[in-house]
Amino acid sequence: MALASRFPDVEIPELSVPQFVLAGAAERADRPALVDGLSGETITHGELAFYVERMAAALAARGVVKGDVVAVFSPNTIWYPVVFHGIAAAGAVISPINALYTPEEIAFQLKDSGAKLLVTVSPFLDRALAAVQSAPVDEVIVMDGAEGHASLRDLLTSDAPAVQVDIDPAEDLVTLPYSSGTTGLPKGVMLTHRNLVANVAQCRPLFDLHEGDERVIAVLPFFHIYGLTVLMNQGLAWGCSVVTLPRFDLEQFLRTIQDQRVTRAYVAPPILVALAKHPLVDSFDLSSLRTITSGAAPLDESLAHAVETRLRRGASDGVAVSQGYGMTELSPVSHTTPEAGHEPAGAGPTPKGTVGYALPNTECRLIDPATGEDAAPGERGELWVRGPQVMKGYLNNAQATAETLDAEGWLHTGDVAVVDDEGRYTVVDRVKELIKYKGYQVAPAELEAVLLGNPEIADAAVIGVQDAESGEELPKAFVVRAPGSQITAEAVQAYAAERLAPHKKIRLVEFIEQVPKSMAGKILRKDLKNRA
The missing domain is CATH 3.40.50.12780 (ANL, N-terminal domain)
Known part of the structure; x- marks a missing residue:
């Protein structure tokens, strides 16, 4: 329609x-x-x-x-x-x-x-x-x-x-x-x-x-x-x-x-x-x-x-x-x-x-x-x-x-988007970037938004990586620490787990100096997948 x-x-x-x-x-x-x-x-x-x-x-x-x-x-x-x-x-x-x-x-x-x-x-x-x-x-x-x-x-x-x-x-x-x-x-x-x-x-x-x-x-x-x-x-x-x-x-x-x-x-x-x-x-x-x-x-x-x-x-x-x-x-x-x-x-x-x-x-x-x-x-x-x-x-x-x-x-x-009764649209994520975990679809943008709410995190990007044993896609976060922060991978995972449903938990964390992005500001997920 x-x-x-x-x-x-x-x-x-x-x-x-x-x-x-x-x-x-x-x-x-x-x-x-x-x-x-x-x-x-x-x-x-x-x-x-x-x-x-x-x-x-x-x-x-x-x-x-x-x-x-x-x-x-x-x-x-x-x-x-x-x-x-x-x-x-x-x-x-x-x-x-x-x-x-x-x-x-x-x-x-x-x-x-x-x-x-x-x-x-x-x-x-x-x-x-x-x-x-x-x-x-x-x-x-x-x-x-x-x-x-x-x-x-x-x-x-x-x-x-x-x-x-x-x-x-x-x-x-x-x-x-x-x-x-x-x-x-x-x-x-x-x-x-x-x-x-x-x-x-x-x-x-x-x-x-x-x-x-x-x-x-x-x-x-x-x-x-x-x-x-x-x-x-x-x-x-x-x-x-x-x-x-x-x-x-x-x-x-x-x-x-x-x-x-x-x-x-x-x-x-x-x-x-x-x-x-x-x-x-x-x-x-x-x-x-x-x-x-x-x-x-x-x-x-x-x-x-x-x-x-x-x-x-x-x-x-x-x-x-x-x-x-x-x-x-x-x-x-x-x-x-x-x-x-x-x-x-x-x-x-x-x-x-x-x-x-x-x-x-x-x-x-x-x-x-x-x-x-x-x-x-x-x-x-x-x-x-x-x-x-x-x-x-x-x-x-x-x-x-x-x-x-x-x-x-x-x-x-x-x-992927949803529209409300007033005709206002919210874009959830890209079809091809959705992470499939235990039958659930996990939107990287949602996880990134949660991580950016932590003052110890300057920037973050999330992708799905294949788990060799289970065959599942696991959400992996690439995190840039804020200046002076010593936040650990465990602390990143715990912060996200408190704010997300179980199937959206961050399963892996890697700290990086900078999230790769295009000049237009889009996260270069292919670059992250290549290093994952």
Whole structure:
């Protein structure tokens, strides 16, 4: 049974991504669009529109035509959106590459995507050039300049004629990020102009924007769909100032919020763990922050409350912490928590721990993994999503597409969720990450949330490991001790056992220096399984 959104549908403009995002550039021409959080260098909304037009013209002059793929291998900078929208305005497709990738991983993406050009930065040039040895491209452009390579300045000062490309928003691709999806090797996710435009338009009714006064900190990477849509394109389309940081460093992050008077932060749970627990937080003035939205991994209710309590400025004046849900294949948002006053008609505040409501224009189903039928009301099931943000499919991979996206347009997320009577969803865990113990399904996220409640534990991750004797999967915790803590494995197990049902007990503990995570904040469980 399809469950409709509690919000009325919104109109999806028939525009390309650059047309949509830059639509208000003229009226806010002199306002900052992009600010470098470290140097303060600024690009205004008017300058951004001009640079995008020049970038598109220069690419066309270099032989880039509609449908060509241009790979971008760069950390967050104020010039990343110029490159992205310039490529898109030329009718080409951007394939963003993870800044942590090795030459082998870069080469795989270049080859699989069929990239014609590679745009990078000088600190990444060694890896980029090593990759193109085995996956050649026509040209490597170095944004900040390098001998023997065109720079962004070269492109933006080009006198090439402006280009007008006929784009069909519903059919033409704008970006090709890579995702492991619900299983397997990375796959190119085909996202259209309409996918990305729709997702920004769908989110708008749930947010309380202070026009001309919003500053968004962009520390999550633009190469990840979360950063690309929610921070970069959404921020710019809504007229915000997007303040960029090249990577997450807690002191830089806090100082930038303070000095730039940041009002909105979109983060992943590990950043919230730091905001809740790290002593450095007390050294900075974070009073400008109004909202923190978490995504990319489950956010525990107690952690959200802990951050709100710590950052509260007065009896009621403080920051609101909430979460949303999505995945690359959803452009990426399908659910989020509305800000105060923007709830569905008749609804009250959204409880912590949920991912909120399905966005406008979005339908959901919850499917019992055991039976393949719709889950009973109040029961958990695999979340299926249908809406204008759902990907076109996986590049050159009909089998993987068919396994994830069915003939009726339902995207099978691989995540287990439950919905309450008000239409609010709670994501329990991933289907493939559930630990099976004595016939019970154990959700790693639940165990991790319990462990993070211990002040002697700075971070934790849980996976299932096979017991050779019983054949059962045993929950194993990888624990990072808090500074000064000497907590033992036995104490970790006892702490969890007091708070969990017997079948959820932590059976094994290993202490590590750091939980491996992607730049988007997801726990790299494969890395933990390899060492387990």
